[in-house]
Amino acid sequence: MPEINEIMGQYSELFMLLAAGTYTVAFIAFAWDLARSSRTLRAVDLKAATAAPAQASAPARVPISAGTSARASGDRAASGVGGPAGFAERPSSAAHRTGEDAAGAGRTAGTDMDYAPARRMPARVGVALTMLGALIHGAGVVTRALGAGRVPWGNMYEFLTTGAFVVAAVFLLALIRRDLRFLGTFVIGLVIIMQVAASVAYWTPVGHLVPALQSYWLIIHVSIAVLSSALFTLTFALSALQLVQSRRQKTVAAGGAARLGFMRVVPSALSLENLSYRINALGFIGWTFTLMFGAIWAEKAWGRFWGWDTKEVWTFVIWVVYAGYLHARATRGWTGTRAAWLSIVGYLCVVFNFTIVNQFFNGLHSYSGL
Amino acid sequence: MSLSDAPETAAGPVPPPLGPAGMLRWAWTQLTSMRTAIFLLLLLAVVAVPGSLFPQRPANPALVTQYIKDRPEYGKILDSLQLFDVYSSAWFSAIYILLFISLIGCVIPRARAHWKALRSAPPRTPRRLSRLPEYGTLVLPAESGVSPGDAIRDAADVLKKRGYRVDIRDADAAMPSLGAERGLLREVGNLVFHTALIGVLVSVAIGGLFGYRGQKIIIEGDTFVNTLVGYDNFTPGTNFQSDWLDPFAITLDKFEVRFDRESTRQFGQPIDFKAAVTTRESPDAAPQQQVLKVNEPVYFGGTGIFLVGNGYAPIVTVKDGDGNTAFSGPVVSVPNDAVYTSSIVLKAPDASPSQLGFVGFFLPSAIKNQEGVSYSFDPDPLNPQLNLNSYYGDLGLDTGKPQNVYNLDVQNLTQLNGRDLPAGGIVLDAGQSYTLPEGKGSISFDGLKRYIGVDIRTVPGQEGVLIFSLAAVAGLIVSLYVNRRRVWLRAGAHVDGRTMIEYGLLARGEDHRLAPEAAAIRARLAARWNLAESDPAAAAAVPARSPKEH
Numbered sequence: 068m069p070e071i072n073e074i075m076g077q078y079s080e081l082f083m084l085l086a087a088g089t090y091t092v093a094f095i096a097f098a099w100d101l102a103r104s105s106r107t108l109r110a111v112d113l114k115a116a117t118a119a120p121a122q123a124s125a126p127a128r129v130p131i132s133a134g135t136s137a138r139a140s141g142d143r144a145a146s147g148v149g150g151p152a153g154f155a156e157r158p159s160s161a162a163h164r165t166g167e168d169a170a171g172a173g174r175t176a177g178t179d180m181d182y183a184p185a186r187r188m189p190a191r192v193g194v195a196l197t198m199l200g201a202l203i204h205g206a207g208v209v210t211r212a213l214g215a216g217r218v219p220w221g222n223m224y225e226f227l228t229t230g231a232f233v234v235a236a237v238f239l240l241a242l243i244r245r246d247l248r249f250l251g252t253f254v255i256g257l258v259i260i261m262q263v264a265a266s267v268a269y270w271t272p273v274g275h276l277v278p279a280l281q282s283y284w285l286i287i288h289v290s291i292a293v294l295s296s297a298l299f300t301l302t303f304a305l306s307a308l309q310l311v312q313s314r315r316q317k318t319v320a321a322g323g324a325a326r327l328g329f330m331r332v333v334p335s336a337l338s339l340e341n342l343s344y345r346i347n348a349l350g351f352i353g354w355t356f357t358l359m360f361g362a363i364w365a366e367k368a369w370g371r372f373w374g375w376d377t378k379e380v381w382t383f384v385i386w387v388v389y390a391g392y393l394h395a396r397a398t399r400g401w402t403g404t405r406a407a408w409l410s411i412v413g414y415l416c417v418v419f420n421f422t423i424v425n426q427f428f429n430g431l432h433s434y435s436g437l
Numbered sequence: 438m439s440l441s442d443a444p445e446t447a448a449g450p451v452p453p454p455l456g457p458a459g460m461l462r463w464a465w466t467q468l469t470s471m472r473t474a475i476f477l478l479l480l481l482a483v484v485a486v487p488g489s490l491f492p493q494r495p496a497n498p499a500l501v502t503q504y505i506k507d508r509p510e511y512g513k514i515l516d517s518l519q520l521f522d523v524y525s526s527a528w529f530s531a532i533y534i535l536l537f538i539s540l541i542g543c544v545i546p547r548a549r550a551h552w553k554a555l556r557s558a559p560p561r562t563p564r565r566l567s568r569l570p571e572y573g574t575l576v577l578p579a580e581s582g583v584s585p586g587d588a589i590r591d592a593a594d595v596l597k598k599r600g601y602r603v604d605i606r607d608a609d610a611a612m613p614s615l616g617a618e619r620g621l622l623r624e625v626g627n628l629v630f631h632t633a634l635i636g637v638l639v640s641v642a643i644g645g646l647f648g649y650r651g652q653k654i655i656i657e658g659d660t661f662v663n664t665l666v667g668y669d670n671f672t673p674g675t676n677f678q679s680d681w682l683d684p685f686a687i688t689l690d691k692f693e694v695r696f697d698r699e700s701t702r703q704f705g706q707p708i709d710f711k712a713a714v715t716t717r718e719s720p721d722a723a724p725q726q727q728v729l730k731v732n733e734p735v736y737f738g739g740t741g742i743f744l745v746g747n748g749y750a751p752i753v754t755v756k757d758g759d760g761n762t763a764f765s766g767p768v769v770s771v772p773n774d775a776v777y778t779s780s781i782v783l784k785a786p787d788a789s790p791s792q793l794g795f796v797g798f799f800l801p802s803a804i805k806n807q808e809g810v811s812y813s814f815d816p817d818p819l820n821p822q823l824n825l826n827s828y829y830g831d832l833g834l835d836t837g838k839p840q841n842v843y844n845l846d847v848q849n850l851t852q853l854n855g856r857d858l859p860a861g862g863i864v865l866d867a868g869q870s871y872t873l874p875e876g877k878g879s880i881s882f883d884g885l886k887r888y889i890g891v892d893i894r895t896v897p898g899q900e901g902v903l904i905f906s907l908a909a910v911a912g913l914i915v916s917l918y919v920n921r922r923r924v925w926l927r928a929g930a931h932v933d934g935r936t937m938i939e940y941g942l943l944a945r946g947e948d949h950r951l952a953p954e955a956a957a958i959r960a961r962l963a964a965r966w967n968l969a970e971s972d973p974a975a976a977a978a979v980p981a982r983s984p985k986e987h
């Protein structure tokens with residue numbers, strides 16, 4: 068058994084603290100960006116409205132799915148087909164589509180999340196600080212692993228700090244492919260909450276693993292659980308935004324005043340739904356593996372692969388909720404807002420499984436380290 | 438689902454036709470609809486929750502008994518609602534059985550339909566391709582010499598290379614077309630996933646029917662032989678025959694425990710449990726030295742032995758009032774906390790003139806607090822000590838009623854020792870002995886052994902569960918990431934000799950990569966016909982008209 072290096076452990080805690088501080092500044096930058104961008108966009112809209120009637124600001128935000136067809140068939144919109152926007156995607160509820168058509172063009176960012184080339188200085192600062200924070204955070208995770216001489220996810224503190232790192236890293240990776248900077252406030256906000264909860268409620272010094280956790284299955288099972296939870300964290304933010312955006316679009320479509328100005332930086336509800344569907348599908352596969360590897364581990368440790376232990380029950384419940392979500396998307400009448408709610412309920416179950424079940428329900432999984 | 442591809446299973450409720458057969462058919466349609474399946478699925482999640490809120494009999498029967506006893510008003514009611522046996526309750530079973538019937542009722546017709554789809558040509562070319570979500574046109578100049586028929590054959594070639602099944606229509610007519618399809622594997626994956634779920638359930642049921650599990654406590658030096666009488670606890674599956682038990686034997690030679698001595702906050706937390714055992718496959722097989730640890734079970738064929746508990750077994754000798762040895766040997770104590778403060782019960786029914794009973798605690802590292810109460814400060818046996826009360830009388834063991842060995846019913850006994858009695862409680866350090874009051878005999882604490890608790894199990898369907906689960910994941914990934922797409926292409930000759938081509942794409946289900954696919958196909962076709970497509974604006978400038986309209 069490797070030695071415990073408490074100095075490394077202290078370095079790790081210092082890094083965690085520094086990372087949380089950096090994230091906090093990034094959070095402020097992202098929030099500032101939301102506020103400023105919404106003001107800029109409103110100015111653009113106003114100018115467009117005065118320069119040319121309607122649709123003037125559309126070209127910059129033509130959804131990518133239009134592709135060739137939009138270019139090749141300029142007359143189709145007029146022919147009553149209504150444009151191909153979003154057609155290749157699973158149609159959402161009627162409210163969604165009218166929402167997208169009515170409000171999508173002028174009042175929210177486009178499906179491709181490819182914004183007009185306006186420079187968003189605060190957002191850039193936010194991303195840069197998030198990168199810096201993630202770098203420090205990563206150092207914290209690595210020093211923790213070195214200090215304990217094993218993988219850094221053996222108790223709740225480690226699960227949370229490593230999980231928060233994965234959330235930040237996945238967010239940064241996603242940024243390479245898509246401009247998700249509008250999510251920064253929400254994702255980095257969640258990361259900060261996770262870091263604070265880890266240090267305040269779940270702090271545990273570096274230590275050895277209890278015999279029940281000494282297995283290579285810890286490496287496999289928990290790492291996939293951390294990764295899937297991180298993905299579900301992202302979709303939680305997306306689905307929550309989707310609900311707000313969907314309401315806002317309905318209000319706007321009904322001729323109401325568009326409040327919550329910052330939401331105009333956020334893409335349409337349908338784009339949010341499609342993105343969160345794709346991430347949730349990935350998360351669901353991960354969670355399926357979590358469940359399976361957990362069962363294999365349970366067979367090794369306790370002699371049965373499934374015993375309805377509290378933790379097993381809740382892992383199963385989460386799995387079923389997300390399976391329900393995937394099915395809901397395949398069923399008419401259950402997309403849009405209802406699917407978003409399922410995704411949110413799924414995430415709440417993840418949080419419940421981690422906090423309440425670990426601490427207050429007695430079962431075989433008493434490895435919280437508290 | 439886009440356009441015409443919505444599954445009929447998603448249809449809303451239809452009023453039932455008259456007649457019992459019609460009613461049945463209606464009920465079946467309802468049950469096997471996707472909507473019902475989602476509802477049942479979510480319901481299953483909801484009804485699984487009480488199992489984590491209430492103690493469950495299969496996991497901990499003693500806890501359930503205590504729970505009901507502590508709640509005289511409603512414990513019994515909860516019990517009659519099967520809230521302590523959630524996962525074998527009528528309502529839980531009803532929901533998952535309905536769900537799986539629904540699943541079977543859905544998989545079979547879908548499999549049949551897909552089998553047909555696999556063997557039939559892609560659907561006919563729609564009249565107005567321009568209505569499809571992805572649509573585009575290409576124009577071949579007259580001097581290229583590519584006729585509409587050639588163009589369709591070329592396109593078929595290109596599409597085949599991209600993995601499409603292609604069907605050419607009206608090849609020699611004025612406006613030939615083709616229909617192409619790929620990604621039929623998506624539905625296969627989906628069917629595999631759902632079928633595998635059924636497989637998982639069947640395998641689990643097989644384990645429940647033909648498996649067994651048992652518990653045994655083995656003290657250092659003792660041997661367990663795998664026969665029915667050897668078990669402390671035995672739960673056979675519904676169809677299990679006890680002569681299926683393999684006659685293996687396992688001897689616990691030594692059990693070592695290591696506690697954390699480095700960390701300050703986790704000081705004394707266990708970091709290693711290691712049981713050195715000698716095993717024999719059968720009575721006349723050669724003995725084998727093996728190590729049994731947590732997470733590292735020992736297997737005899739399909740039967741696994743799992744280390745699930747451990748504790749101390751103080752060696753005690755009891756002499757009765759006549760001076761004869763009434764009991765001698767290790768007594769299993771049950772640890773109650775992290776420092777192994779352990780409850781201990783000792784019954785000496787062979788003592789005479791009266792039977793003797795002892796109840797109390799074993800403390801591995803005893804120390805007194807300010808009030809003079811002993812407690813244990815460490816899980817290692819640094820200062821082992823027994824703190825006991827003693828009783829005499831009829832232990833009630835002769836009635837033949839089964840008794841819990843870890844519980845002494847003192848109702849019909851007379852107390853000899855105790856904190857409140859003049860004689861006080863019995864406190865024995867290692868090696869000490871104590872003479873009981875009233876000439877009832879004596880007790881001595883002669884040594885200390887450790888014991889392990891093992892679970893012994895056979896679960897026959899286990900490999901099936903694993904294989905079906907893996908199949909389910911594979912099917913899931915395929916059904917989520919293979920995209921099912923259709924492409925149609927139509928060609929026609931313009932009066933001025935140019936060949937006009939229009940194409941359209943349609944996705945079935947979730948497909949965010951349909952537009953890139955359309956662009957890729959377009960690029961391949963353009964390359965094939967040497968069309969200059971470097972400037973997309975030029976391509977876009979071509980008016981989008983179907984050849985027919987020229």
Ligand code: HEM
Pocket residue numbers: 387390393394397444446468469470471474478536538539540541543627630631634913916917946947
């Ligand atoms: C009567 C029962 C069921 C029906 C009718 C049904 C139907 C379907 C259908 C039609 C799809 C394809 C969706 C699409 O093409 O996009 C699907 C996918 C799926 N089903 Fe089921 N299902 C049933 C039961 C279950 C159960 C019990 C589970 C697991 C607990 C499950 C998990 C899944 C998953 C994970 C997918 C993949 C998601 C997707 O492809 O969109 N299904 N199911």
